Amino acid sequence: MLPVFKAQLKKDIRSPWTVILMIVGSMLLTFIFADTDQQSKIDVPIFSSESNKEEVEEKWELLLNNNQGYSFVVTDEKEARAEVEEGDSEAALQLFDNDYQVIAAADSRAVQLLEDYVHTVFTQEAQLRAAAGSENVEATRNEVDVYLENAPLQMQIESIEGGEVPEHNMILQLLFGITLFLSMFTIGFKVNGVTSDKVSGVWDRMILSPTSKTGMYTGHLFYSFFIGFTQIFIVLVLFHYVLDYDLGYHFGMILTVAAVFAISMVSVSMLITGFVKTPEQFNMIYTSVIPIIPIISGVYMPPGLISNPILLFVADLFPLAHAMEALMDIALFDAGWSEITLPLVLMLLIGVISMGVGVNLVERRKD
Amino acid sequence: MIEINKLTKSFKGKKVVEDVDIYMDEGESIGLLGPNGAGKSTTISMISSLLKPTSGDVKLNGKSTIKNPAEIRRILGVVPQEIALYEELSAHENLKFFGEIYGVKRNVLEQRIQNVLDMVGLKKRQKELVKTFSGGMKRRVNIAAALLHNPEILILDEPTVGIDPQSRSHILETVKKLNRENGTTVLYTSHYMEEVEQLCERVYIMDHGRVVAAGSKEELLSILSSEDTIQINLSDTNDEVVEKIKSIKNIRRVDETKNGIRIISKKGSNILSDLVHAVESEGIHLTNFQMETPSLEDVFLHLTGRTLRD
Ligand SMILES: Nc1ncnc2c1ncn2[C@@H]1O[C@H](COP(=O)(O)OP(=O)(O)OP(=O)(O)O)[C@@H](O)[C@H]1O
Numbered sequence A: 001m002l003p004v005f006k007a008q009l010k011k012d013i014r015s016p017w018t019v020i021l022m023i024v025g026s027m028l029l030t031f032i033f034a035d036t037d038q039q040s041k042i043d044v045p046i047f048s049s050e051s052n053k054e055e056v057e058e059k060w061e062l063l064l065n066n067n068q069g070y071s072f073v074v075t076d077e078k079e080a081r082a083e084v085e086e087g088d089s090e091a092a093l094q095l096f097d098n099d100y101q102v103i104a105a106a107d108s109r110a111v112q113l114l115e116d117y118v119h120t121v122f123t124q125e126a127q128l129r130a131a132a133g134s135e136n137v138e139a140t141r142n143e144v145d146v147y148l149e150n151a152p153l154q155m156q157i158e159s160i161e162g163g164e165v166p167e168h169n170m171i172l173q174l175l176f177g178i179t180l181f182l183s184m185f186t187i188g189f190k191v192n193g194v195t196s197d198k199v200s201g202v203w204d205r206m207i208l209s210p211t212s213k214t215g216m217y218t219g220h221l222f223y224s225f226f227i228g229f230t231q232i233f234i235v236l237v238l239f240h241y242v243l244d245y246d247l248g249y250h251f252g253m254i255l256t257v258a259a260v261f262a263i264s265m266v267s268v269s270m271l272i273t274g275f276v277k278t279p280e281q282f283n284m285i286y287t288s289v290i291p292i293i294p295i296i297s298g299v300y301m302p303p304g305l306i307s308n309p310i311l312l313f314v315a316d317l318f319p320l321a322h323a324m325e326a327l328m329d330i331a332l333f334d335a336g337w338s339e340i341t342l343p344l345v346l347m348l349l350i351g352v353i354s355m356g357v358g359v360n361l362v363e364r365r366k367d
Numbered sequence B: 001m002i003e004i005n006k007l008t009k010s011f012k013g014k015k016v017v018e019d020v021d022i023y024m025d026e027g028e029s030i031g032l033l034g035p036n037g038a039g040k041s042t043t044i045s046m047i048s049s050l051l052k053p054t055s056g057d058v059k060l061n062g063k064s065t066i067k068n069p070a071e072i073r074r075i076l077g078v079v080p081q082e083i084a085l086y087e088e089l090s091a092h093e094n095l096k097f098f099g100e101i102y103g104v105k106r107n108v109l110e111q112r113i114q115n116v117l118d119m120v121g122l123k124k125r126q127k128e129l130v131k132t133f134s135g136g137m138k139r140r141v142n143i144a145a146a147l148l149h150n151p152e153i154l155i156l157d158e159p160t161v162g163i164d165p166q167s168r169s170h171i172l173e174t175v176k177k178l179n180r181e182n183g184t185t186v187l188y189t190s191h192y193m194e195e196v197e198q199l200c201e202r203v204y205i206m207d208h209g210r211v212v213a214a215g216s217k218e219e220l221l222s223i224l225s226s227e228d229t230i231q232i233n234l235s236d237t238n239d240e241v242v243e244k245i246k247s248i249k250n251i252r253r254v255d256e257t258k259n260g261i262r263i264i265s266k267k268g269s270n271i272l273s274d275l276v277h278a279v280e281s282e283g284i285h286l287t288n289f290q291m292e293t294p295s296l297e298d299v300f301l302h303l304t305g306r307t308l309r310d
């Protein structure tokens, strides 16, 4: 086993670029994805042409921006209209003292959603003004806020252990997801070494040597695990210790999940090896199947968005969904070993079954 | 030492090797000749225990190797037809890898590596990557990798295909040396008749999965003892003149080759005057006439009606 492992390692030391590229890629993609996620607020230009222009704009800018989805920006009227005309903005908003007008090029769904939102803000403000009557509007606003905080009917959300529910952290999810995603490629390409050896004839030479079949497989597969896990390890260490990302307090547990994931992916790659004759075929199948997995496993979206039972079932057949679940539970909810046992066991199960079927298929096609 | 009985292999019902009998004594050098697709590589795979025969047996010192291949694997060195190396590694790294999987002891491995590199003449370039080597150099490393564990029997599957003359003669010398000086038993596969003539004491000729002739070079040539081979050149040729030559008494075969026309006739029959007559009657002159000593190539042609490299 050791000579096989060493030979693969030497090959990668000779040309380490794939692994380095994957590490750099993991980090770059995380930055890019995480960044676009933050900028996902829609910019809406607002302006007023009233005589007390500044006052009106300032008042509504404050009230309108009290939300998650839109960012209302005071803009010069001409500019705002031009932005809409040229399609840079979906819509702009002309403000009056107590009214507004949506300026849009087309009546799209996005414009309707914006209109709904703006309508709510203006209606609420009108109600508040009516309630305040002759009194100071700001005082009434405060009263209402205080009342709402101690309302007779309240909804409280708690996590299962009774703690507070941390906000879902999309950046963290992307960081884990992309890191594992790119490690799948590294692992697959290394497992493909088995097929390369078969095609080149090196495999037959090993069969004629006193090295056992088990030794040949474990040499290749253990190396694939080693290099895949090392890649994940380096990326996570860089994020956690060098770039100061908060991965929770249980780094050791995170690494354990990553290791089990890597083992499981080695097996899945072996399963695919069972269906191919040449390394080129493997690359073709592998690179077209793997990118689908994070999509159906919901890596790129906030949790709960995928509800199609078939997609959920297919996602569960691959280790990624289970690894993501365990990693997020550890990093966000301080989950203990007992809470991540199920995903770990499922990954190992996938591993054992794929490995068994894969090796059998490979050995069967001999004669 | 090795005895092969009625070895047969079918792929999907098609017999590619059929009833092959071969024996090899210790220290012998055996040639296995045959055109493309004759079944040489398949036979070798079965002898070396990589492929299970459909029927028949391979025995090492009287014991069947099919159920228990460990013994034959231990004393066997196989040079595969294709280059089976890690191209991304250097020659030295490749040899180290193959030495290790063969369990060559660590303290003698480096010495062995230098020995075999010396044998194939690549000592100076051992640190270079195999993928930067010429075809001939790759073939030499391919051979070296099979020598690291000092095999008693060496099987080479067309080790000189498509390489430069220099590498080729180096390889032939190496094999000859191993056989004559180290007493290594050699099974040498080729479709170059000259190599086998030069290297091997006994030859098996395969065609369409069967052994069509076997024996020492002299024995094989005696198959042709009833025939003469004559090479002629004409000032001009056409179909009529070839037909005329064919119809001459005692001429058995006429083939147009790139060197002229080859005639096979009954031994000792005097055909020269008939030949001159036939040619001149077509207004053509005989420019060259040569009796040839027959080669194994001619034996092959005689047995199969094909040249080796058809
Ligand atoms: N695994 C296989 N499945 C089906 N047919 C095969 C297989 N291996 C070899 N053959 C067929 O068996 C025949 C003999 O092949 P083999 O490789 O033994 O010939 P060879 O004498 O070594 O030829 P060459 O000089 O081209 O190497 C060929 O027709 C080949 O197509």
Ligand SMILES: [Mg+2]
Pocket: B040, B041, B042, B081, B157, B158
């Ligand atoms: Mg062959």
